[in-house]
Amino acid sequence: MVRTISFLVSLNLSLVSLSLLPVSPARRISDAPCPNIVIKCLGGDQCRANRSKLLVEVNGGRAESTPKYTWCLSAGTITSGQGTDTIEIDTSALSDECITVVIMIGGFDRACSNTATL
Numbered sequence: 001m002v003r004t005i006s007f008l009v010s011l012n013l014s015l016v017s018l019s020l021l022p023v024s025p026a027r028r029i030s031d032a033p034c035p036n037i038v039i040k041c042l043g044g045d046q047c048r049a050n051r052s053k054l055l056v057e058v059n060g061g062r063a064e065s066t067p068k069y070t071w072c073l074s075a076g077t078i079t080s081g082q083g084t085d086t087i088e089i090d091t092s093a094l095s096d097e098c099i100t101v102v103i104m105i106g107g108f109d110r111a112c113s114n115t116a117t118l
Helices: 002-021 044-049
Strands: 037-040 050-059 068-073 079-080 086-090 101-104 115-118
Touching: 037 086, 037 101, 050 101, 068 086
Parallel strands: none
Antiparallel strands: 037 050, 050 086, 068 101, 079 086, 101 115
């Protein structure tokens, strides 16, 4: 019985001493300005051709942020530029169908939207 009481007293003292530790300030979700992300087809109607060149424009965000680019296509292939702000795609194997192009941008505040779709 004495052991149980001393254990409870020790436990209570530990909890009291833990509550005296300094608490780090809460991290704010986002004070960072978020970038605006837009995909553009270079050459106007050229996006209707079998080979197209696409560019992503990233405006805003923190100046010290370094964008990391990941492109995805619903069909067709990326022939060059994966990991950069400009890609070339080949849709010659497709018949008259629409495709979806998505860019995911890393390197900015996680609270910001990081995708754009064309």
